[in-house]
Amino acid sequence: MRTLITVLGMATLALRRNVMRSALTTLGIVIGVAAVIAMMEIGQGSSAAVQATIQSMGADNVLVQPGTASSGGVSFGSGSVITLTPQDAEAIARDCPTIGAVAPVVRARTQVVFGNRNWVPLYIYGTTPSFLDVRDWQELEQGDAFTDRDVRNGSKVCLIGQTLKKELFGDLSPLGKEVRVQNVAFKVVGVLTRKGANMMGLDQDDILLAPWTTIKYRVSGSTLGNVNQSTGVKGDTSQQVNSLSQLYPGTSAALYPTPSATQAADTPQPVRFTNVDQILARATSTAEVPTAIKQVTRLLHERHRIKMGQADDFNIRDMAEMTKALASTSTLMMRLLLCVALISLVVGGVGIMNIMLVSVTERTREIGLRMAVGARAKDILRQFLVEAVLLCLLGGAVGIAVGRGGSALVALLLKWPTEASLPAVIAAVAVSATVGVVFGYYPAWKASRLDPIEALRYE
Amino acid sequence: MTLIRLNDVRKTYHLGELDVPVLKGVSLGIERGEMVALMGASGSGKSTLMNILGCLDRPTAGDYWLDGQEVGRLPGDARALVRNRKIGFVFQSFNLLTRTSAIDNVLMPLSYTNSDLPRREARRRAAELLQRVGLGDRLDHHPSQLSGGQQQRVAIARALVNNPPLLFADEPTGNLDSRTSKEMLELFQKINTEECITIILVTHDATVAGYARRTIRIHDGLIENGAFGAVA
Numbered sequence: 001m002r003t004l005i006t007v008l009g010m011a012t013l014a015l016r017r018n019v020m021r022s023a024l025t026t027l028g029i030v031i032g033v034a035a036v037i038a039m040m041e042i043g044q045g046s047s048a049a050v051q052a053t054i055q056s057m058g059a060d061n062v063l064v065q066p067g068t069a070s071s072g073g074v075s076f077g078s079g080s081v082i083t084l085t086p087q088d089a090e091a092i093a094r095d096c097p098t099i100g101a102v103a104p105v106v107r108a109r110t111q112v113v114f115g116n117r118n119w120v121p122l123y124i125y126g127t128t129p130s131f132l133d134v135r136d137w138q139e140l141e142q143g144d145a146f147t148d149r150d151v152r153n154g155s156k157v158c159l160i161g162q163t164l165k166k167e168l169f170g171d172l173s174p175l176g177k178e179v180r181v182q183n184v185a186f187k188v189v190g191v192l193t194r195k196g197a198n199m200m201g202l203d204q205d206d207i208l209l210a211p212w213t214t215i216k217y218r219v220s221g222s223t224l225g226n227v228n229q230s231t232g233v234k235g236d237t238s239q240q241v242n243s244l245s246q247l248y249p250g251t252s253a254a255l256y257p258t259p260s261a262t263q264a265a266d267t268p269q270p271v272r273f274t275n276v277d278q279i280l281a282r283a284t285s286t287a288e289v290p291t292a293i294k295q296v297t298r299l300l301h302e303r304h305r306i307k308m309g310q311a312d313d314f315n316i317r318d319m320a321e322m323t324k325a326l327a328s329t330s331t332l333m334m335r336l337l338l339c340v341a342l343i344s345l346v347v348g349g350v351g352i353m354n355i356m357l358v359s360v361t362e363r364t365r366e367i368g369l370r371m372a373v374g375a376r377a378k379d380i381l382r383q384f385l386v387e388a389v390l391l392c393l394l395g396g397a398v399g400i401a402v403g404r405g406g407s408a409l410v411a412l413l414l415k416w417p418t419e420a421s422l423p424a425v426i427a428a429v430a431v432s433a434t435v436g437v438v439f440g441y442y443p444a445w446k447a448s449r450l451d452p453i454e455a456l457r458y459e
Numbered sequence: 460m461t462l463i464r465l466n467d468v469r470k471t472y473h474l475g476e477l478d479v480p481v482l483k484g485v486s487l488g489i490e491r492g493e494m495v496a497l498m499g500a501s502g503s504g505k506s507t508l509m510n511i512l513g514c515l516d517r518p519t520a521g522d523y524w525l526d527g528q529e530v531g532r533l534p535g536d537a538r539a540l541v542r543n544r545k546i547g548f549v550f551q552s553f554n555l556l557t558r559t560s561a562i563d564n565v566l567m568p569l570s571y572t573n574s575d576l577p578r579r580e581a582r583r584r585a586a587e588l589l590q591r592v593g594l595g596d597r598l599d600h601h602p603s604q605l606s607g608g609q610q611q612r613v614a615i616a617r618a619l620v621n622n623p624p625l626l627f628a629d630e631p632t633g634n635l636d637s638r639t640s641k642e643m644l645e646l647f648q649k650i651n652t653e654e655c656i657t658i659i660l661v662t663h664d665a666t667v668a669g670y671a672r673r674t675i676r677i678h679d680g681l682i683e684n685g686a687f688g689a690v691a
Contacts, residue, residue, distance in 0.1 A: 006570045017558040369554045372515065373568035373617070374543020376536040453515050456550070 011387045025355040026395035028348030029435065033399025033428045034406060036341035040424035041407035043337050045417035047330050051286070056136040057199060059322045060286045062099070062293055064088075064279040064300070067313040082275040083313040086212070088303060089279045093130075096281075096295040098288040103131035104276035106212045108220045112168065113180040119167040122206040124181065126215025127280075134282040135195075143175050143190030146211055154213035158186040161207035162194045179208075184218045186210055199322065212276060286326060289318050342431075348395070349435035356388050356443035367447050368455025381448035388440020389433055396432030400425055461524075462624060462657050463489040463512065468521030468531070470507050481507045482518070483680040488687045489659070491624065494651040495685075496660045496668035499677035508677060509661045513546055513627050514538045526624060543571050547618025547656075551630035553610040555602040555617075561589060562598045565616045572621060588616040592646060608639035615646065619656070626650070626658045632667055644670040 015022045051059075069081040089104040106126035111118050125131065129145045132138050146157045158179065165174050174188045186208075195204040210219075283292035293316050300306075300314055360367070367380055375383075404420070411418040470482040481504045489495055497512075499505035510516035511523065514530055517538075523531035530541050542548075555564050565585040569576065576584075586598055592612040594605075602610055611631060618626055628647065632640035644660075648670060651658045660671055668674045676683040 010570060013559060013563065017556075365554060366556060369550075369556075370567070370571070371539065372513070372542060372548050374539050374571040374621075376539040376571070378536075379539075379571055453510050456554070 007382060007386050008390070010383055011390045014383075014387055015391065021355065021359075022391060022394075025352055026391050026398070028351035029345070029392050029395030029432050030348075030399040030402060032341065032344035032348040033396045033432055034403035035344050036337075036428050036431075037400055037403025037421075037424055038406040038410070039337045039341060040421045041404070041418045042410055042416060043333060044419040044421050044424075045407075045411070047333060048419055049417045051326060051330070054322060054326050055286065056195075057319075057322065058135065059319050059326055060283045060289055061134060061319060062281045062283060062289060062296065063317040064092075064281065064296060065315055065317065066275070066278070067311070067315055081313055083304060084276050084279055085274060086276055088300065089128075089276065089281075091299060091303060092279065092281055092296055095299050096292060098284050098292040098295055100282045100284045101130045101133035102279060102281045103127045103134045104212055105131070105278045105280055106216045106220065107277045108181075108215055110182045110219065112164065112208060114168040114174075114177065117168050119164060121161070121164050121208050122203060124208045124210070124215065124219070126210055126212035126219070128212060131209060131280065134280050136282075137192060137195065139193050141191040141193050142173070143188070145190055146209075151211040151213055153211075154217060155211055156184060156186045156214055156218070157189045158208050158210040159190045159192055160188055160209075161192045161205035163203055163206040164208055165191055181208070181210075182219050184214075186214075199319075216274065216276075289320075293318060345431055345435055349392075349439040352388055352391060352436065353439035353443060356384065356440055357446070359387075360384065360443045360447040363447075364450065364455045364458040367450050368452050368458065371450070371452035372456060377448040380450075381444045384444030384447050385437065385440050388444065389436035392432040392436030392440075393429065396429050399432070400428055403428075460491045461488055462491040462493075462526055463487070464522075464524040465512075466522040466524075468508075468511060468518045468523060470504075470511065470516070471519045481680055482511070484521070485677070485680075485682055486686060487675060487682055489657060490688050491657055492651070492655045493673065493688060494648065494658045494660070494671045496662060496671035496674045497677065498662060498665075498668050498674055500663060503677050504680040505661065505663075505677050509627065509629060509659075512659065513548065514541050539571075543568060544621060545623050545625055547621070547623040547626045549611065549614050549618050549626065549628040549631050551633040553602070553607070553614050553634070555610055555613055557603070558601055560599045560601060561594060561605070561613045561616075562586060564602070564613055565589060565620050568617060568620055585616070585620060588619055589613070592616045606639075607635050608642060611635065611639075611643055612646070615650070619650070619654075624657060626656050627661070628658065629661045630663075631660065632662075632664070640667070 064084060066081050066083045069076045084104070086104045089102045092099055093102040104127060108124040108126065109120065110124065111120050112124070128151050129147060132145055140159070141162075143159075145159060146155065149155075150157050158181075160168070160174060160179070168174070168179060169177070174191060177188050178185045179188060180186070192205070192207065192209070198204050281292070281296065283289045296316060297312075301312075304313055306312060370380060370383075407418045410416050465485055465487045468482055468485045469480065472479045472481060485504075485508060497505060497509065507516070511518050511531075514525070514533075515538075517533075518531050521531065522529060525541065526545055528541070530538065533541065556567065559567075562582065562585050565588060566581055569581050569585075586595070589595060589598055589612075592615050594600075594609060594612050594616070597605065597609065600609075602613070605613065611634075626647075631647070632643055635643060644667060647658055647660070650656055658671075660667060662668055673685055673688055675685040
């Protein structure tokens with residue numbers, strides 16, 4: 001400890017003896033480190049901005065859909081079995097730590113009418129308020145989102161997208177107006193902000209959002225799922241995809257005689273089974289998507305009692321392509337910045353080595369003297385190495401200050417998003433110390449190899 | 460008590476194929492507390508002998524006993540330690556660190572001493588030494604603010620900071636005028652008598668040698684006279 005202080009003191013003394021030269025020597029490192037810091041901060045800021053944009057397109061979304069039913073070798077396609085329940089959605093939200101928000105979705109496709117206008121939106125989604133969190137759509141243009149209470153009550157309220165608003169209302173304010181969806185009147189409580197087309201070019205603003213209970217029981221209430229459940233009959237899966245029920249709208253009449261009290265006691269009613277068409281979830285971050293998928297899969301295996309080796313009754317999708325694109329852009333950008341930074345730091349390091357070599361030649365007599373009074377070769381080596389490292393670290397410190405100042409200036413004047421980056425600071429310090437050691441070693445080694453007799457006579 | 464004992468020391472330089480013998484069997488002895496002048500013309504091997512005596516160089520053959528220790532065959536780092544603890548150097552051209560205060564110059568050898576001397580104690584000692592050589596009021600002056608004589612005094616203080624038993628002065632008055640030279644040599648005499656520090660003055664000037672009690676003359680790689688003191 002004491003020797004360290006002594007060596008540091010000696011190095012500062014030596015550097016102070018030639019302040020101007022020390023400052024100019026370290027300029028290369030200052031510029032290099034400042035460039036790294038500024039680039040990293042600006043780069044991270046813009047990369048975060050880009051990431052946020054891509055994320056709002058749904059890069060971190062995970063979509064759980066019911067599985068495929070098949071009968072006699074005939075597959076009925078995705079969504080043909082009814083396996084997902086709103087309770088599944090709640091369980092996912094509760095038990096999967098990597099899932100940030102979950103929304104069950106019940107879909108419908110039908111006409112929406114207001115006054116003398118009508119429109120068939122691309123999406124009529126029955127869901128919960130957390131749908132807006134999942135889709136990163138929390139900001140509303142007007143009004144407020146419906147609440148969980150509305151979902152529980154099956155309230156007839158809805159949110160509409162920009163396209164739907166334009167088609168139905170034109171310039172009118174839709175707030176508080178009632179639109180009819182399959183003869184059910186929904187009060188418009190809010191208008192969504194514009195989101196634009198999704199990756200596939202489909203208009204995401206052509207949407208109507210309502211509590212899933214309302215859509216489920218009031219709008220698409222005549223679907224077979226409900227009918228089957230209300231009767232409590234367990235048919236084979238092919239029955240569930242039968243679309244014959246469309247021929248008998250509103251079949252809520254009992255197909256079988258009402259069971260007697262004894263019968264009821266003997267055959268308890270199966271738990272009322274309500275299904276949703278899909279569950280939309282959002283991972284806490286894009287990087288967590290694979291983990292999130294694993295957790296959801298495990299949870300649903302448990303909840304649906306699917307044994308090992310048994311086929312899943314659901315499937316999970318993510319926006320793998322989108323995340324891949326996102327990841328590759330940001331890593332490419334980072335690597336590019338790193339290359340630039342490395343080059344400038346190497347150039348700075350060469351400058352340090354150059355000046356240290358000059359310094360060793362210039363101080364030959366001093367080295368000879370130090371050896372004469374008892375400095376060992378390793379003392380000399382250490383002294384010059386510490387000088388070089390100290391120079392680099394000082395340069396690094398100044399560089400960090402300059403870089404942060406630069407990025408703050410950029411943020412202030414050009415309004416670019418910047419983001420303070422601790423790893424960049426740590427890396428800059430580590431790299432400048434390494435540069436000091438690497439490029440300071442040769443001059444220091446040269447100094448330590450001097451012969452004291454010759455060094456003392458050096459003119 | 461013998462401080463230095465050289466036994467048939469030889470030094471041969473190899474210049475390519477050619478072997479150049481510079482010291483051809485030097486034997487000498489110096490007692491503790493002596494003040495000796497080492498004289499010789501240039502090319503006589505005086506500098507080589509001084510380098511060997513100062514542990515800066517190793518003899519090709521022969522023994523060198525310093526303070527009861529054979530130092531002629533020590534490796535570089537061990538010799539550095541010997542130089543640090545046992546030998547003080549004063550050079551013709553002072554060799555002070557530029558832009559460094561007098562006291563920091565004096566403290567410099569201590570940074571290579573593996574001792575637990577606290578910093579304050581070290582500074583006190585350096586200040587005391589500067590006081591003794593007559594620079595008590597110039598502790599914080601830089602070499603550029605000091606005259607030649609004053610610079611040499613700083614160098615002497617630096618040589619003494621580790622309490623060495625042996626002080627080497629290589630042409631200590633070579634860069635000084637005659638009046639300052641006289642002061643300097645009297646200072647050496649004072650140090651020699653008061654501190655009982657052995658002093659070796661390396662010079663080619665008979666006047667300088669006159670301040671020493673004994674003169675060792677070297678000529679052509681051999682001691683001409685004065686190899687051993689009168690009293691053993």
